[in-house]
Amino acid sequence: MIRLVVNGQARQADVEPEMPLLWVLRDELDVKGPKYGCGIAQCGSCTVLLDGAPVRSCSVPVSAVAGKKITTIEGLAQNGVMHPVQKAWIDHEVPQCGYCQGGQMLAAVSLLQNKPKPTDADIDAVMTNICRCGTYARIRTAIHAAAAAAPAKRV
Amino acid sequence: MNKSSIVSSVATSGAEKFGASRSAMGVSGGIGQSVTREEDARFLTGRGRYVADINLAGQVWAVVVRSPHAHAAIRSIDTSAASAMPGVLGVFTADDLGDDLGTTAVAFKRVRPDGSPIFWRAYPGLARGEVHHVGDPVAFVVAERLDQARDAAEQVLVDYDARGAVGDLEHAVAPGAPAAWLECPDNISHVHEIGDRAATDAAFASAAHVVRSRYRVSRVHAQYMEPRAAIGSFDPIDSRFTLYCDAQQPHRVRDILAREIFRVPTGRVRVVGVDIGGGFGGKGPQMLEFRLLLWASRRLGRPVKWQCERSESLLFDEHARDNIHEAELALDATGRFLALRSHWIANVGAYVSSDRNIQATFQNTPGMVGVYDFPTAHVRFTCVLTNTPSLAPYRGAGRPEASYVIERLIDDAAAQLGMDRVALRRRNILSPAQLPKVTALGYSYDCGEFERCMDMALEMGDWGGFARRREAARARGLLRGIGLSNPIERAASPGMEYAEIRFDARGRATALMGSKNHGQGHETAFKQVLATHLGLAASDIDYVDGDTDRVAFGVGTFGSRSAVTAGTALVIAAGKVIEKGRLIAAHLLEAASADVSFEAGMFRIAGTDRQVGLKEVAAAAFQPERLPAGLEPGLFENGMFSPEDNTYPYGSHVCEVEIDPQTGTLQIVRYVVADDVGTVINPLLVKGQIHGGIGQGGGQVLMERVVYDPETAQLMTASFMDYAMPRAADFCDIEVAGIETPTDRNLLGVKGAGEAGAVGAVPALMNAIVDALAPLGVTGFEMPATPERVWRAIQSATRQR
Ligand code: FES
Ligand code: FES
Numbered sequence: 001m002i003r004l005v006v007n008g009q010a011r012q013a014d015v016e017p018e019m020p021l022l023w024v025l026r027d028e029l030d031v032k033g034p035k036y037g038c039g040i041a042q043c044g045s046c047t048v049l050l051d052g053a054p055v056r057s058c059s060v061p062v063s064a065v066a067g068k069k070i071t072t073i074e075g076l077a078q079n080g081v082m083h084p085v086q087k088a089w090i091d092h093e094v095p096q097c098g099y100c101q102g103g104q105m106l107a108a109v110s111l112l113q114n115k116p117k118p119t120d121a122d123i124d125a126v127m128t129n130i131c132r133c134g135t136y137a138r139i140r141t142a143i144h145a146a147a148a149a150a151p152a153k154r155v
Numbered sequence: 156m157n158k159s160s161i162v163s164s165v166a167t168s169g170a171e172k173f174g175a176s177r178s179a180m181g182v183s184g185g186i187g188q189s190v191t192r193e194e195d196a197r198f199l200t201g202r203g204r205y206v207a208d209i210n211l212a213g214q215v216w217a218v219v220v221r222s223p224h225a226h227a228a229i230r231s232i233d234t235s236a237a238s239a240m241p242g243v244l245g246v247f248t249a250d251d252l253g254d255d256l257g258t259t260a261v262a263f264k265r266v267r268p269d270g271s272p273i274f275w276r277a278y279p280g281l282a283r284g285e286v287h288h289v290g291d292p293v294a295f296v297v298a299e300r301l302d303q304a305r306d307a308a309e310q311v312l313v314d315y316d317a318r319g320a321v322g323d324l325e326h327a328v329a330p331g332a333p334a335a336w337l338e339c340p341d342n343i344s345h346v347h348e349i350g351d352r353a354a355t356d357a358a359f360a361s362a363a364h365v366v367r368s369r370y371r372v373s374r375v376h377a378q379y380m381e382p383r384a385a386i387g388s389f390d391p392i393d394s395r396f397t398l399y400c401d402a403q404q405p406h407r408v409r410d411i412l413a414r415e416i417f418r419v420p421t422g423r424v425r426v427v428g429v430d431i432g433g434g435f436g437g438k439g440p441q442m443l444e445f446r447l448l449l450w451a452s453r454r455l456g457r458p459v460k461w462q463c464e465r466s467e468s469l470l471f472d473e474h475a476r477d478n479i480h481e482a483e484l485a486l487d488a489t490g491r492f493l494a495l496r497s498h499w500i501a502n503v504g505a506y507v508s509s510d511r512n513i514q515a516t517f518q519n520t521p522g523m524v525g526v527y528d529f530p531t532a533h534v535r536f537t538c539v540l541t542n543t544p545s546l547a548p549y550r551g552a553g554r555p556e557a558s559y560v561i562e563r564l565i566d567d568a569a570a571q572l573g574m575d576r577v578a579l580r581r582r583n584i585l586s587p588a589q590l591p592k593v594t595a596l597g598y599s600y601d602c603g604e605f606e607r608c609m610d611m612a613l614e615m616g617d618w619g620g621f622a623r624r625r626e627a628a629r630a631r632g633l634l635r636g637i638g639l640s641n642p643i644e645r646a647a648s649p650g651m652e653y654a655e656i657r658f659d660a661r662g663r664a665t666a667l668m669g670s671k672n673h674g675q676g677h678e679t680a681f682k683q684v685l686a687t688h689l690g691l692a693a694s695d696i697d698y699v700d701g702d703t704d705r706v707a708f709g710v711g712t713f714g715s716r717s718a719v720t721a722g723t724a725l726v727i728a729a730g731k732v733i734e735k736g737r738l739i740a741a742h743l744l745e746a747a748s749a750d751v752s753f754e755a756g757m758f759r760i761a762g763t764d765r766q767v768g769l770k771e772v773a774a775a776a777f778q779p780e781r782l783p784a785g786l787e788p789g790l791f792e793n794g795m796f797s798p799e800d801n802t803y804p805y806g807s808h809v810c811e812v813e814i815d816p817q818t819g820t821l822q823i824v825r826y827v828v829a830d831d832v833g834t835v836i837n838p839l840l841v842k843g844q845i846h847g848g849i850g851q852g853g854g855q856v857l858m859e860r861v862v863y864d865p866e867t868a869q870l871m872t873a874s875f876m877d878y879a880m881p882r883a884a885d886f887c888d889i890e891v892a893g894i895e896t897p898t899d900r901n902l903l904g905v906k907g908a909g910e911a912g913a914v915g916a917v918p919a920l921m922n923a924i925v926d927a928l929a930p931l932g933v934t935g936f937e938m939p940a941t942p943e944r945v946w947r948a949i950q951s952a953t954r955q956r
Binding site for chain 1: 189191195196197199200208377378381430431462676839843846848851874876880883884888
């Protein structure tokens with residue numbers, strides 16, 4: 001039995017220790033926000049925050065995260081209030097198909113926690129998740145907008 | 156069809172003010188406004204629901220066993236070990252399918268060079284005795300759990316007798332090449348031609364200048380971020396199949412499954428499409444796994460789920476583009492175009508299963524004459540079989556290739572003849588006075604201001620100031636190039652679409668659409684149409700698409716068609732709502748219906764303050780005592796629309812690149828687009844579509860490529876490690892502006908925007924790259940412009956000098 005803290009809740013899963021975190025979340029804990037895109041840490045659709053830092057959950061064995069704080073896209077809004085990144089994403093109409101966007105936003109949240117006022121170069125350096133709908137320009141704009149908004153509580 | 160005939164044909168159904176729709180901009184949330192999207196709140200909180208997120212009670216898992224050989228006979232398949240594995244419910248092969256499943260078919264009448272009929276073969280469901288590409292489905296394993304199905308799949312023992320294979324277009328047409336199918340030794344599936352051969356040849360014979368070039372458009376994959384997935388379920392009580400899937404055309408999926416595959420009445424199949432993580436043309440209506448899942452569910456009595464992996468997706472999804480063009484341009488001494496002649500050699504893969512698989516090779520190709528005045532043109536097509544998966548439409552579906560050929564050819568002609576590339580375009584561009592016009596390849600352009608659009612892009616991109624920027628780049632040791640393209644494409648071609656507006660007894664509306672959103676923001680855009688036409692707020696409307704049990708009819712979303720076809724169907728349905736509503740309102744207001752007008756959600760008696768809202772009228776429709784005598788209760792209205800002709804969105808792209816000659820690395824440093832997609836329902840959505848198209852067209856030019864070993868036909872690019880995908884750092888900001896010349900071919904004046912970005916980006920970006928490399932003497936450079944390929948081209952040009 002592996003114990004996890006997912007979006008502030010204690011959860012447990014009876015799985016093999018090497019099972020990738022993505023599948024534990026999706027198939028065992030019914031947390032469907034993280035998406036499968038490639039399974040080899042290339043696309044970022046499966047991004048979650050581990051103690052505030054983005055990881056590609058398809059390539060992290062669940063045993064490596066026991067006891068750590070996992071935040072998925074479902075856990076980003078606090079008490080029904082959207083995170084500034086989510087608000088910026090809506091205002092700038094970032095999503096198209098939406099599939100990659102959970103991962104994109106979590107990567108952006110982490111960026112802003114480390115660098116509250118990022119430059120375009122900072123953004124391009126860390127925003128390596130793939131968006132096939134090509135929303136990159138709006139992601140950049142939305143990150144700047146979120147940076148200009150009031151800072152959020154750390155996640 | 157001209158505008159007046161549309162209006163009159165609708166007017167007979169009693170709707171009014173259609174002509175006014177384009178100017179009815181004042182309504183809150185209506186057409187023309189940049190309202191933010193309805194669907195985003197769900198996507199941004201992790202509540203989007205994609206197929207893989209759905210699980211049905213009692214569900215089991217399927218894995219497809221695929222051929223590791225590109226071409227082989229199957230001597231035997233031993234499923235006994237796999238069948239005995241834990242949790243396994245069935246291991247099925249073609250023998251188990253028997254005659255249960257039909258196949259799709261090719262309807263286009265085409266011939267081979269010797270006049271014999273087109274060579275085509277449909278996927279049989281599971282391989283029958285032979286396989287024709289790596290990934291060809293051989294067996295289907297179903298188990299309680301996914302890991303059990305996977306383990307069992309590895310124990311299916313297939314004894315293959317390998318044959319010679321061809322993995323590449325040029326290899327397949329070389330003398331002595333192995334045959335992709337033994338019964339088709341020359342690998343030619345069929346040939347085709349459009350235009351006027353004799354007139355074109357004559358024009359070439361008398362031309363002052365002839366410019367010849369050869370272009371290769373690489374093979375790519377749509378690479379939607381959500382790999383395909385589906386769940387098949389059979390209910391034995393009412394003998395009904397249900398399929399949850401991520402198809403862009405749910406009703407077509409249903410129709411094909413019912414009519415061609417299972418040969419049951421259409422009502423026995425339900426297809427449910429939920430949120431789709433991208434499709435771009437690639438999530439077509441005949442995906443093979445659908446039928447296997449439904450068949451297995453009927454056999455096993457359990458819902459069966461399948462989720463494609465990324466590598467599997469590269470092995471078996473339909474691929475796109477992959478063609479070679481031998482193109483020629485004839486000009487007179489002053490630079491006027493006399494004729495265009497081209498030979499389009501297309502890879503059609505191993506299985507030509509239906510029209511869809513050869514559509515991209517010719518259906519959108521008349522765009523090859525572009526926005527230019529060609530007296531004549533002729534294009535020949537040779538469709539070549541290889542041991543690779545089928546080809547199918549992907550964002551543009553032949554349009555980017557057509558645009559690539561003409562826009563590259565003009566640049567090459569300008570360079571060879573020492574002319575200015577903008578001036579050469581300007582010399583030949585069609586003027587508004589020349590429209591409407593049927594082009595030399597048969598398209599009938601209705602409206603547009605091509606030169607104005609080009610000038611707008613040139614100005615936005617400061618074309619005139621480029622020499623300075625190139626000089627500045629040179630000082631930094633970089634090569635800078637600028638490119639222009641003037642794409643035009645066929646959109647929303649004739650074909651039906653459906654919309655329905657249903658009110659409930661409390662007056663709340665539901666819109667049910669035959670189109671299928673897969674990222675375009677349909678819900679938002681179509682609610683805007685209803686805001687303008689019925690005065691309803693977005694929050695007053697529930698939105699449904701994708702479920703064939705809920706939506707009475709549908710065709711689906713592809714070919715930049717939904718705003719035109721579904722949008723117009725919705726306007727027609729709205730007209731009927733107003734027509735019936737007016738009768739009810741007149742009764743409620745005790746007036747003659749002729750005195751009742753409708754505006755912004757209100758029925759009014761002119762010159763008085765007496766009015767009643769649509770919501771109340773809709774509720775009254777369900778209260779017989781409030782209805783005029785003889786009027787049928789209820790308010791459910793639908794609309795069907797099929798355009799009589801295509802629309803022709805067009806635009807102009809200008810972009811600049813900088814290349815570091817030391818490393819071959821390339822940056823797009825400036826990108827502007829001026830576009831005319833007709834009436835713009837929502838500028839934010841349209842710009843998003845243009846950005847996305849440029850991302851995909853640009854990705855193809857910069858880095859993407861599906862590679863098969865030419866001799867073994869083994870796939871070399873089966874994951875994101877080998878298939879490079881564009882990311883944030885690969886693009887600069889993209890500036891999009893436009894002009895609106897609404898078309899008269901539909902009630903909204905819209906032309907379609909889904910593919911425009913990709914169609915323009917492929918030639919514009921390549922023209923910029925070629926321009927950057929030209930000073931070093933690089934010629935014949937082909938996509939993708941990876942650093943390695945750019946560097947090699949520079950090295951070999953430098954050596955030759
Ligand atoms: S699914 Fe994890 S990075 Fe692609
Ligand atoms: S929004 Fe579709 S992949 Fe990013």
